[in-house]
Amino acid sequence: MRLAIDAMGGDDAPGPIVQGALEALSLDAELDLVLVGDEKVIHPLIDGKIDDGKRLSVIHTDQAVGMDESPAVAMRRKPNSSINVCWSLLAEDKVDGVVSAGNTGAVVAGGLMTRRFLPGIQRPGIAVQLPTMTGISILIDAGANLNPKPEHLFQYGMMGASLVRQVYGVENPTIGLMNIGSEDTKGNTLAKETANRFRNSFLRDRFLGNIEGRDICRGLVDVIVCDGFVGNALLKCCEGVLDFVVKRVAMELLGSLDSERQKAEEVLFGLYNQYHHSEIGAAPLMGIDGVCLIGHGGSDARAVKNAIRGAKKYRDVNISIVDDLSNDRNSSPTPAKA
């Protein structure tokens, strides 16, 4: 598998990005990597550190999108940004996938511009993993599509189900729609039309209807479908409340303990890191014909290495999505609308 790595994307890029790429290469002989970025800073980081030079190449560009830059402005002013060059390599079939820990909006914008979607997919969506009482759930979309149509949300549910089946081994994944009440009559037009779309599709038995914000961590469904604005707000809300509760527990609890204070501290911070870490992993942009993994801006070398090594499993997910799109065409009484 050959991947384009956005060497300039991430809070501390390119150091940990290049380091993670080198570690992944050393662990997987079937991996080819293209580091995209400023060769002046990349070369000193790789020189002498790799035996088989054929499996690692560098494509130079001196443009990079900052983490806080507007994706729209960056697309205009920096057509040769490292992110865009990665996408061009995928569009030209020179790589099988793109990995970036850079500006999420710019990664998505680049993907939308190349329009290299799986056949039938209308819009890609970001799938993130959230911890639940029973394991994990996938929330899709976490911010790629701020004005989705019902068909987009339907496809997100379908892609999320493929992801959960292929990557997490859940045989018959269930799907829920984020809404403001559990009853069918609740919510806005988008929610109602999306629910109808699911109920009239081959996924009708997997679709459990509406779920609410309080159900996310209960693990009621395997796949939570929502629009990108809501999904992004919820993802960050989970992060913030986790942080808040653990800090408040630490403040109140640790001060009240004596002989077992240290033990309690270890357990508490172990738990915090367990859940905090789960969101550091790279999130796939689902619906791309190829693989696109978006890492957390704060990714260290280990996170980058893991993202790269995990990329190949998403090829199987894509095969499953293409199958499901064909199931949908053959069985849905409501045809997919553009």
Next chain:
Amino acid sequence: MRLAIDAMGGDDAPGPIVQGALEALSLDAELDLVLVGDEKVIHPLIDGKIDDGKRLSVIHTDQAVGMDESPAVAMRRKPNSSINVCWSLLAEDKVDGVVSAGNTGAVVAGGLMTRRFLPGIQRPGIAVQLPTMTGISILIDAGANLNPKPEHLFQYGMMGASLVRQVYGVENPTIGLMNIGSEDTKGNTLAKETANRFRNSFLRDRFLGNIEGRDICRGLVDVIVCDGFVGNALLKCCEGVLDFVVKRVAMELLGSLDSERQKAEEVLFGLYNQYHHSEIGAAPLMGIDGVCLIGHGGSDARAVKNAIRGAKKYRDVNISIVDDLSNDRNSSPTPAKA
């Protein structure tokens, strides 16, 4: 102050509703209450329990909206529901306010139908209190308005600021807009237009721009403005994550402790109840000419008593909102659009 109490609204109504009303009456000699609901079940609950019969009356109706009923369907089929009768009493100036622990959607729908809004207010919004590292923040709207316009969100910010000033004593409340990134360029059209509306208003110095989901519990702003769909999802998400984290901490931590296990358990559940309770309090529907308090469905007599006793403070908030609406008309270069 005279209040209409929806005696039939709430998971365990009318028992705790009537009990809370009786307790409030006994504590405040200036209070008059009208219990609205089925007199056959209300009378046995009050007979012989009140000295001054003039301050408590019952208005009979045998229609009540169930907690899970569709507000739209209920409005059609049950025009004389206890909720609607409460609103009619306010519309006819027979009471100063409405208190209900019933179906939130039906309470809001009744308020929209009577259109008894403060002059200049286009749509009412639900304000809820959330705990933060520095105290509390007010989130508005938590679900009254699923398709708001920028002007609605602007008015929510203004009303939230009045609420925080009058009820919580914050001299110069700050306002933030829920968005998917902190930069001005982020978000959907609604978010961008709302930010412009604040920046061109008399509230420009109070408006701190965008905040994200992870900022909610950090207490970055006093008032968090968001559309009702997002606000409802976030409110319930906070509740769910609090529940999840406390349960996970209890599972991991308590089992690992020995001599100080009981002490830890007490602190942990004390903290849980502290935050869990904060959301049981009644939330005001802001923008009504009068007072409307929406209690949690699970309100007990104490919660109902506190909601009723707290109602009068919202009259001062309304005076402050009317002042602010006049400030806005006099100072905003962008006129308010309908």
